[in-house]
Amino acid sequence: MAIDIDIAYVARLARIELSDEELEHYGAQLEGILEHAALVQQLPTQGVEPTSHPLPMVNSFRPDEVTPPLDRETALSQAPQADGGHFRVPPTLEEE
Amino acid sequence: MSSPVDLTLAGAAAALRDGQLSARELLEATLDRAVLTEAELHAYLTIDHQGARAAAAAADEAIARGDHTGPLHGIPVAVKDNMVTAGLETTAGSQILAGYVPPYDATAVAALRSAGAVIVGKSNLDEFAMGSSTENSGYGPSANPWDTGRVPGGSSGGSAAAVAAGSAQVALGSDTGGSIRQPASLCGLVGMKPTYGLVSRYGLIAFASSLDQIGPIARTVEDAVTTLEVIAGHDPLDATSYRGAYPDYRSSLGRGVDGVRIGVVSELAGEGIHPDVLSAFRSAVDALADTGAIISEVSLPSMEYALSAYYLIAPAECSANLARFDGVRYGLRVDGATVEEMTARTRAEGFGPEVARRVLLGTYALSAGYYEAFYGQAQKVRTLVIQDFTRAYAHVDVLVSPTSPMTAFEFGSRTADPLSMYLVDVCTIPSNLAGGPGISVPIDLDTSNLPIGFQVMAPPLGEETLFRVAAEVERVTAWNDRRPPLVEARS
Amino acid sequence: MKYESVIGIETHVELATDSKMFCGCPVRFGADPNTNVCPVCLGLPGALPVTNEKAIEWIVAIGLALECDIAHRSQFHRKNYFYADQPKNYQISQYDVPVCSGGALEIETGGRPTRVRINRVHMEEDTGKMIHVGGGGRIKDADHSLVDFNRAGVPLVEIVTEPDLSTPQQARAFAQELHSIVLTLGVSDAKLEEGSMRFDANVSLRPSGSEDLGTKVEVKNMNSFRSLERALTYEIERQTAVLAAGDRIIQETRHWDEGAGVTEGMRSKEESSDYRYFPEPDLVPVEVDETWREDIRRRIPELPAARRVRYAAQGLDPDSIAVLSGGGSALTGLFEDAVAAGADPKVIANWLLGEVTAYLRRETVDLSETALTGEHLRDLERLYAAGDLSSTAAKQVLAGVLAGEGNPGEVAEARDLIQISDAGALSAQIDQVLADHPEEYQRLRDGDAKVIGYLVGQVMRITGGKADPKVVSGLLQEKAEA
Structure with missing residues (x-):
């Protein structure tokens, strides 16, 4: 199966800044891996349910009880940039 | 023995309990061993001298008070650096987490601490546990104590190297596609991946959430059991944590395999397996038959597709799990004019090539128009793998295969082609997909004097039978007195 | 050509549970920034979510109140997109199997009922909040942004209607009715101004009588019922003008500017729709069996x-x-x-x-x-x-x-306010008043009904206002006829 990947689009989705050379390099590697991975498409799976959990479990809940939060100094201690109790980031291009 | 570090965990624990050895003496001997071996092995990313000494002193004081907390009390343990440790740098082998100090302990780490274990430090790994050789570590690879020109396996290669070299008595690893069993196999150790859900994943930096499991790397099956009994248990902080009863695994040791039905997986014990590995494996199977096991060949047709399914499911989950490394709250930040640019640059700089490759692969496999063909289909193949196992376990109690198709390979021999590295995990991946336990037990050396591992697999929660068979493999092959040449030379 | 508007509403309701959706941090509005956070809701490496059981009970209650089917088994998905206020850069949400689907809510405008079908009600987690500093607080001119994760992980219920509404007045009535239901259930503060209940609207126009749907525009940021109605009125006029000018409507998200009274286009994410949903492997499916569901139903007020x-x-x-x-x-x-x-x-x-x-x-x-x-x-x-x-x-x-x-x-x-309504107790005072006012007494006896009011007033005066005027009036009538 021939795999065609818009690697620049994938890199934007994954939010990794790559040069043109890197894009080409990764694009070629992914195509190779996916050609092998495409083996999964050869197995007949009609009527087969997908598995997302290895064990059949349901309803793992916690009670609605408050546990102590981190103190703010700890919460912010690893921040590349903090400002007045906030995490600080450069301005955003996109609106939500 | 020239140093207490070369005792088994059981031996050291007995000496500690009887007062023949103090936790401080054992720790200092361990740190001494690290001084002798680390330059060549690089098993550790961080050695916590201060924390370990404090823990050893506390362990001794507790023993003096008559407060002995069990078989891990005072035992030096290495923790793979993808498990968070409060106040101790945790990087997951990635530059994106360089200098990161977590505010909390992983549940498995907390269990070690309350059992009185002494955490020596954080062991090296392939970045975010993605790899089979530690060559993907963002801080340089670890070496194999059996031949320092070769890899220790991965991704828990640092954990395996430390236990093999004696710079830890036992170690925690994590296993997503074989990352405990394969390095244990390549370093002549016992490595065990428990049933999914048996050990809490809380605090394990996620690679692929539906596959990841923490487990022990030890020198003997008994030591693995001892460690598992400390870290296994329901954790309300992990919604996928098993809620049923946790049996006493120790009682399954020494019971022999008379009448136990053992299936050899045809697809994993033939083509693609190195002849030395295959012949050692067959000899071990014969030895089990001699002690009363009922051996049969079992075919699991979906095995051929398991690797492909794995290399879609694991990257897909990792692409989301690793999205949180964005330069906002912790870890590396590379500046940019906008937050979008900052994050894209941070991730480009902070992730190594294998991690970037898998994130891209997983992103693609989940993206619009490709989900059904790749991720969706892989999940269905996962169902077929589980069904294959279920059918097989109707006729046999355990399944066996070599752990790794090859023994330790030379640095750089598989890095050029990602696919050739992925094939290393072909025997171990099926258990991760199906959720059942798997264990690797050392059985022999190949013609280059490199260890060969034997894998036992059991159905989910089949730990008792798994350990029963593994202990017998250990007994009939009489492996456990072998030590790597590096240790022989340095001690 | 004449157009009619087609409106659908997406409502987000923050649940007022004690703790967050997937961790034990308190749910509290107005706390100091980043003080209600923990490894889970900050998205720290290694942290895992565990579902708040009460949030599930409450979304089931909302679903039942909206006549929805409650899924026997539903699951969480990860919705993947990068945004600095989202700690994991994916949101735990629901995708193909929400907890509730296929309900309806009846509203009334101008005396006419409208049945608004509910497509789905699903459970998700809220994001943090960003403050844009510099440039007057507007995103596009900001110098930098500050992020507060207190709100991250607050349980959020999303209620999505079918496009069954046709006027801004109906949209407002729907929003108000839903607001009343949420308050009655006691599952949320539902304060529009604080954002604990938020309405987004999808609006499109089509030729009157047509069955096709036109290009829809999403309108956001309405902080009151009034602004919802105003924003929709404005947007319908805007789209009508665009079509009248022979132009085409662009599918986009527009932001309601309350002060200016207009909607404005937002810069959208380039790959905004490719969310790469997949089942959340850290959480197991939610099963609501009949016993649990009916128990919740019984407790609905x-x-x-x-x-x-x-x-x-x-x-x-x-x-x-x-x-x-x-x-x-x-x-x-x-x-x-x-x-x-x-x-x-x-x-x-x-x-x-x-x-x-x-x-x-x-x-x-x-x-x-x-x-x-x-x-x-x-x-x-x-x-x-x-x-x-x-x-x-x-x-x-x-x-x-x-x-x-x-x-x-x-x-x-x-306060000495008990009034005297006992006829016996009052007759002495009435006799006194009649004795003091013989002229008026005579007119009363002559059948002049108008004088009663005056005499009642006199009785009230001497009783200090405590007499029951009705009783006094009745007694005076009796005297007149005696």
Whole structure:
């Protein structure tokens, strides 16, 4: 199966800044891996349910009880940039 | 023995309990061993001298008070650096987490601490546990104590190297596609991946959430059991944590395999397996038959597709799990004019090539128009793998295969082609997909004097039978007195 | 060409659970930034989510109130997109199997009912909040942004309608009715101005009578029912003008600017729609079996629509019905208690909406800060019905009870407000008045009914206002005929 990947689009989705050379390099590697991975498409799976959990479990809940939060100094201690109790980031291009 | 570090965990624990050895003496001997071996092995990313000494002193004081907390009390343990440790740098082998100090302990780490274990430090790994050789570590690879020109396996290669070299008595690893069993196999150790859900994943930096499991790397099956009994248990902080009863695994040791039905997986014990590995494996199977096991060949047709399914499911989950490394709250930040640019640059700089490759692969496999063909289909193949196992376990109690198709390979021999590295995990991946336990037990050396591992697999929660068979493999092959040449030379 | 508008509403409701959706951090509005955060809701490496059981019970309650089917088994998905206020850069949400689907809510505008179908009600987690610093707080001119993760992980229920609404007035009525239901269920503060209940609208135009759907525009940032109606009115006019000019509507998200009274296009994410949903491997499926579902259903209080029917049957006026059935008024509980204790609904409603509301406003206190109970109201109403208190006196007693002076009997005693309605007790005073006013007495006997009012006033004067004027009037009639 021939795999065609818009690697620049994938890199934007994954939010990794790559040069043109890197894009080409990764694009070629992914195509190779996916050609092998495409083996999964050869197995007949009609009527087969997908598995997302290895064990059949349901309803793992916690009670609605408050546990102590981190103190703010700890919460912010690893921040590349903090400002007045906030995490600080450069301005955003996109609106939500 | 020239140093207490070369005792088994059981031996050291007995000496500690009887007062023949103090936790401080054992720790200092361990740190001494690290001084002798680390330059060549690089098993550790961080050695916590201060924390370990404090823990050893506390362990001794507790023993003096008559407060002995069990078989891990005072035992030096290495923790793979993808498990968070409060106040101790945790990087997951990635530059994106360089200098990161977590505010909390992983549940498995907390269990070690309350059992009185002494955490020596954080062991090296392939970045975010993605790899089979530690060559993907963002801080340089670890070496194999059996031949320092070769890899220790991965991704828990640092954990395996430390236990093999004696710079830890036992170690925690994590296993997503074989990352405990394969390095244990390549370093002549016992490595065990428990049933999914048996050990809490809380605090394990996620690679692929539906596959990841923490487990022990030890020198003997008994030591693995001892460690598992400390870290296994329901954790309300992990919604996928098993809620049923946790049996006493120790009682399954020494019971022999008379009448136990053992299936050899045809697809994993033939083509693609190195002849030395295959012949050692067959000899071990014969030895089990001699002690009363009922051996049969079992075919699991979906095995051929398991690797492909794995290399879609694991990257897909990792692409989301690793999205949180964005330069906002912790870890590396590379500046940019906008937050979008900052994050894209941070991730480009902070992730190594294998991690970037898998994130891209997983992103693609989940993206619009490709989900059904790749991720969706892989999940269905996962169902077929589980069904294959279920059918097989109707006729046999355990399944066996070599752990790794090859023994330790030379640095750089598989890095050029990602696919050739992925094939290393072909025997171990099926258990991760199906959720059942798997264990690797050392059985022999190949013609280059490199260890060969034997894998036992059991159905989910089949730990008792798994350990029963593994202990017998250990007994009939009489492996456990072998030590790597590096240790022989340095001690 | 004439166009008609087609509107669908997406509502986000923050649940007022004690703790967050997937961790034990407190859910509290207005706390200092980044003080209600932990490894889970900060997205720290290694942290894992665990589902809050009460949030599941509450979304089921919302679904049942909206006549939805409750999925026997549903699951969480990860919705992947990068945004700095989202700690994991994916949101735990639901995708193909939400907890609730296929319901309906009936609303009324201008006396005409409209049945609005509910497509789905699903469970997700909220994001943090960003402050854009510099450039007047506008995103595009900001110098940098500050992120607060207190809100990250707060349980969020999303309610999505079918495009069954056709006017801004209907949209407003829908929003108000849904708001009443949420308040009645007690699952959210539902404060629009604080964002704990948020309405987004999808609007499109189509030629009148057509069945096709036009290009839809999403309108966001409406912080009140009024602004929802205004924003939709504006947007419909805008789209009508675009079409009239022969241009095409662009599918986009537009931001309502309350001050300027206009909607403005937002810069959208380049790959905004490729969310790469996949089942959340850290969480197991949610199973709501019949026993659990029916247990939740039994605990659902009477909903606004049923309440309105009952209040109308009890004779309440439309204003009282609106306030007491809205779910947001503390008066409702008192009203129900008083009526349950046997009081006359109409009288109680009048007092609550009149005297009590005025008192609370005047004294700037909350009802919960007063001592008033349903039994007080019932007792007061009995004194009034028995004629022991005049209408004016009853209101004075009510003020006394609100001020904590005691129960109605005590206050009436202490303030000396019990009126004299006993004929025997009053006849001496009446005789006195008639003796003092012989001229008027004569006119009364001559059948001049107009003089009664004057004489009643005189009796009231000498009794210090405590006589029951109705009784006095009756006694005077008797004297006239005697």
